[in-house]
Amino acid sequence: MSEKEVERRDPTELQDVFTGESMDLRPGSDDCYKCSTCDTECPVAEVDDDFPGPKFQGPEQWRLKRKDDHDIDDSVMSCSNCMRCDNVCPSEVPLSQMHNTARGEYVESQMSKLSREYIRNRILSNYGRLAPLAARFPRLTNFVMGLSVTKFVNEKVMGITGEREFPEFATETFTDWWTKRGGANVQNEEKRVAYFHGDYSNYNTPEVAKAMVRVFESFGYEIVVPEQRCSGTPMFANGMMDDARRAAKFNIETFAALVEQGYDVICSCTSCSMALRQEYPELYSFDGTAKVAANTFEALEYLRIHEDLEGELADSSVPESEFGELAYHAPCHARNQGLDGQAVELLSALDGTDPVDVGDSCSGISGTYGWKSEKYDTSMKIGEEMFEHMEDVENETGMTECPTCAMQMNHGTGYEIRHPLEVLDSALVDA
Amino acid sequence: MAIEDDVVVVGGGLAGMATALSAAQDGSRVRLLSHKESTLRFASGLIDVLGYVGSEIVSNPFETISQLPDEHPYRRVGEDGIRDGLALIDSVTDYAGGHTDRNALVPTFGGTVKPTARYPKHTAPGLASDERDALLVGFETVVDFDAPLAAEHLAETVPFDVRGITLQFLGDFRTDARVTRLAHALDENERIEVGGRGSVSESVPARIALAERVKPHLGDAERVGFPAILGEEHPDEVRATIGRKLGVEVFEIPMGTPSLPGMRLEAEFETALREAGVRTTTGNPVVDFEGTDEISAVIVERNSARIPFHGEQFVLATGGLVGKGIDSDRSGVREPVFDCHVPAPENRYDWFEDGAFDDHRFARFGVRVDDELRPLDSAGSPEFHNLRAVGGVLGGYDFAAEKSGSGISLATGVVAGRNASDEVNL
Numbered sequence: 001m002s003e004k005e006v007e008r009r010d011p012t013e014l015q016d017v018f019t020g021e022s023m024d025l026r027p028g029s030d031d032c033y034k035c036s037t038c039d040t041e042c043p044v045a046e047v048d049d050d051f052p053g054p055k056f057q058g059p060e061q062w063r064l065k066r067k068d069d070h071d072i073d074d075s076v077m078s079c080s081n082c083m084r085c086d087n088v089c090p091s092e093v094p095l096s097q098m099h100n101t102a103r104g105e106y107v108e109s110q111m112s113k114l115s116r117e118y119i120r121n122r123i124l125s126n127y128g129r130l131a132p133l134a135a136r137f138p139r140l141t142n143f144v145m146g147l148s149v150t151k152f153v154n155e156k157v158m159g160i161t162g163e164r165e166f167p168e169f170a171t172e173t174f175t176d177w178w179t180k181r182g183g184a185n186v187q188n189e190e191k192r193v194a195y196f197h198g199d200y201s202n203y204n205t206p207e208v209a210k211a212m213v214r215v216f217e218s219f220g221y222e223i224v225v226p227e228q229r230c231s232g233t234p235m236f237a238n239g240m241m242d243d244a245r246r247a248a249k250f251n252i253e254t255f256a257a258l259v260e261q262g263y264d265v266i267c268s269c270t271s272c273s274m275a276l277r278q279e280y281p282e283l284y285s286f287d288g289t290a291k292v293a294a295n296t297f298e299a300l301e302y303l304r305i306h307e308d309l310e311g312e313l314a315d316s317s318v319p320e321s322e323f324g325e326l327a328y329h330a331p332c333h334a335r336n337q338g339l340d341g342q343a344v345e346l347l348s349a350l351d352g353t354d355p356v357d358v359g360d361s362c363s364g365i366s367g368t369y370g371w372k373s374e375k376y377d378t379s380m381k382i383g384e385e386m387f388e389h390m391e392d393v394e395n396e397t398g399m400t401e402c403p404t405c406a407m408q409m410n411h412g413t414g415y416e417i418r419h420p421l422e423v424l425d426s427a428l429v430d431a
Numbered sequence: 432m433a434i435e436d437d438v439v440v441v442g443g444g445l446a447g448m449a450t451a452l453s454a455a456q457d458g459s460r461v462r463l464l465s466h467k468e469s470t471l472r473f474a475s476g477l478i479d480v481l482g483y484v485g486s487e488i489v490s491n492p493f494e495t496i497s498q499l500p501d502e503h504p505y506r507r508v509g510e511d512g513i514r515d516g517l518a519l520i521d522s523v524t525d526y527a528g529g530h531t532d533r534n535a536l537v538p539t540f541g542g543t544v545k546p547t548a549r550y551p552k553h554t555a556p557g558l559a560s561d562e563r564d565a566l567l568v569g570f571e572t573v574v575d576f577d578a579p580l581a582a583e584h585l586a587e588t589v590p591f592d593v594r595g596i597t598l599q600f601l602g603d604f605r606t607d608a609r610v611t612r613l614a615h616a617l618d619e620n621e622r623i624e625v626g627g628r629g630s631v632s633e634s635v636p637a638r639i640a641l642a643e644r645v646k647p648h649l650g651d652a653e654r655v656g657f658p659a660i661l662g663e664e665h666p667d668e669v670r671a672t673i674g675r676k677l678g679v680e681v682f683e684i685p686m687g688t689p690s691l692p693g694m695r696l697e698a699e700f701e702t703a704l705r706e707a708g709v710r711t712t713t714g715n716p717v718v719d720f721e722g723t724d725e726i727s728a729v730i731v732e733r734n735s736a737r738i739p740f741h742g743e744q745f746v747l748a749t750g751g752l753v754g755k756g757i758d759s760d761r762s763g764v765r766e767p768v769f770d771c772h773v774p775a776p777e778n779r780y781d782w783f784e785d786g787a788f789d790d791h792r793f794a795r796f797g798v799r800v801d802d803e804l805r806p807l808d809s810a811g812s813p814e815f816h817n818l819r820a821v822g823g824v825l826g827g828y829d830f831a832a833e834k835s836g837s838g839i840s841l842a843t844g845v846v847a848g849r850n851a852s853d854e855v856n857l
């Protein structure tokens with residue numbers, strides 16, 4: 001986009017010539033020429049007969065609301081926030097931004113704060129607030145969460161599906177490990193990164209976060225792990241905009257200061273990098289928001305841009321018994337950042353593993369979406385195509401960057417799911 | 432250096448995919464960069480080479496190329512280029528039409544007849560030159576296709592009897608259910624509730640239910656045409672089952688956006704690209720480049736972070752006015768990535784004519800190229816010696832009026848991909 005166009009598109013600059021009001025999402029709505037490409041790509045619309053699709057949720061609903069029909073249609077809560085519509089729109093309509101805005105408004109003004117749905121969504125989207133408590137007693141939590149009585153209560157009282165196994169909490173969080181280790185092992189004035197690990201790799205899969213540390217240190221990067229909150233992804237998806245705003249403000253302030261000092265921000269979860277890169281600048285204008293967005297990278301992407309990662313991998317190998325053929329699923333949020341082909345492309349050069357892309361369907365879980373009792377069936381229907389393609393793969397190991405996609409992959413096939421960073425760790429770091 | 436390839440193709444539509452495939456088959460390491468899903472979703476899925484010159488319908492495109500003006504892309508690639516483009520599509524898909532150089536006449540959803548060179552086999556039994564009587568079936572909720580109206584139009588030009596009826600689609604889908612949703616139901620052969628006897632309802636697989644619904648209306652028809660929504664993944668099976676149930680041949684009528692035949696074609700190309708080892712990166716726009724006389728890298732922009740993709744040879748395949756490869760404002764017409772020269776009249780009022788279907792200048796806007804398909808500057812010299820341009824971004828032709836869009840994308844793509852690859856391997 002030319003500079004002129006960026007200017008023309010900045011909604012804060014635009015005003016309605018008649019009312020003087022800010023134009024907010026008007027330009028986005030005007031850019032839609034109704035080609036329906038977004039509807040063809042929407043995983044929910046393909047399986048859920050009651051979902052009118054992104055074209056309605058975004059531009060059409062926005063227009064309708066200008067007149068007498070002020071209510072947001074409750075179907076917006078069935079959007080899983082996979083953002084695939086953004087990825088296909090030929091006209092750069094900010095669909096997911098419209099969905100996030102509409103959902104926030106719906107939850108704010110039309111959803112009862114006492115309803116089971118609201119309370120449940122709030123709990124699900126604030127997992128990061130509850131996780132520290134669970135992480136203090138990981139074994140007890142894992143035991144209680146695994147009990148059928150817990151599942152029964154969740155299902156009946158909370159509307160959280162009993163079909164899924166709760167993710168286990170690690171006995172040592174990543175940040176505890178980091179502190180115990182004494183922080184960074186490498187000092188380097190030139191090459192510095194700030195790690196946004198997100199909640200999940202801190203509390204549930206610290207091995208992914210540790211792999212990130214070891215891999216980046218092997219390339220000589222100095223790592224800093226600042227205090228941080230959830231990226232906000234589950235909050236956007238549930239329309240909990242106040243919660244999201246607080247978390248985002250904290251993260252932007254923290255990481256903007258580090259970017260000022262010459263650090264680049266690295267994420268290992270593609271939904272976290274998506275939030276920092278796209279959702280923050282779309283929804284907030286805190287100081288430093290744009291700066292953080294422009295300097296945030298996904299871990300493999302960063303190494304690929306700045307190091308000869310492909311060359312290093314071509315000269316290395318991993319134990320075939322541990323990795324071998326990997327059923328790789330590209331998370332929707334990786335696709336939206338242009339990272340969907342990256343892991344397979346890079347790891348194909350590596351001896352001892354053979355990543356196979358299992359196709360471009362959505363996994364269907366979409367973070368908290370597939371945890372809701374009433375969405376579980378839709379979630380599994382969407383995932384069906386991916387499960388089938390995974391079953392075609394010889395081995396029983398999968399790979400993806402996204403923790404909830406990993407849950408869904410494991411839930412649908414029983415495969416063990418790895419993160420690309422774990423493969424890199426095995427290939428490039430001497431144990 | 433980080434991300435490096437031999438040939439870098441900018442644009443993931445039909446032209447870009449043809450370029451990437453031909454360069455890869457020629458032994459180069461190829462990177463295909465695409466901002467969004469390709470505009471094949473808007474495309475009929477037919478492969479037109481040349482349907483009209485002026486107002487004259489074309490019977491054999493190959494005999495007609497010599498009548499085209501000198502700046503037309505077909506004059507750059509010649510008959511061999513066009514044949515190579517068709518050979519590529521024949522290797523990627525199992526389209527029909529390759530048995531003859533003459534155009535086939537395919538009925539459209541508007542009830543007109545379109546001259547085309549290759550068409551999906553799902554469309555094949557519907558040709559206008561076929562003399563068997565036909566029934567066209569439309570659905571209330573698939574509003575783009577009015578079967579009775581289309582049949583009425585067709586009846587004026589075709590040598591067979593054709594009737595059209597409008598039915599309700601199956602089950603209790605939403606009135607605004609997406610064609611992808613309907614296609615998915617047929618793909619999966621989902622069970623559909625049908626009214627049973629008394630209070631008992633029964634459910635029947637979707638394909639069977641659809642055939643049952645059409646059967647009473649069959650009459651003397653020997654073939655039945657549906658809008659092109661008969662499955663996305665398994666159109667073969669869907670069509671075969673319905674045909675078997677009805678005892679007649681079933682065909683699809685190409686539709687507008689969103690187009691399932693276009694999406695199927697895209698999927699087939701994606702498979703071919705993957706098998707050829709093309710490395711595809713999508714989701715972000717190419718906004719800039721590095722280099723002066725020679726391009727060394729293109730810059731992909733992702734939320735204001737700039738990511739360079741290096742290469743030896745580059746191909747511009749960003750499409751035309753719709754695909755956003757050509758941009759315009761009040762001051763003129765531009766090619767936004769490399770700022771290649773785009774010839775256009777100074778005065779904006781000379782860009783168009785008054786009548787909607789007149790011969791508009793804007794429809795032929797695009798970059799001009801030499802015989803190597805390299806874009807030319809205003810003085811007529813190549814803009815960069817390692818940049819070629821293909822498909823919709825080229826000027827000098829009006830694809831909508833000529834029915835030549837996909838033919839030009841394939842022909843120029845194949846030639847440019849091969850030439851770029853040859854230079855890498857010199």
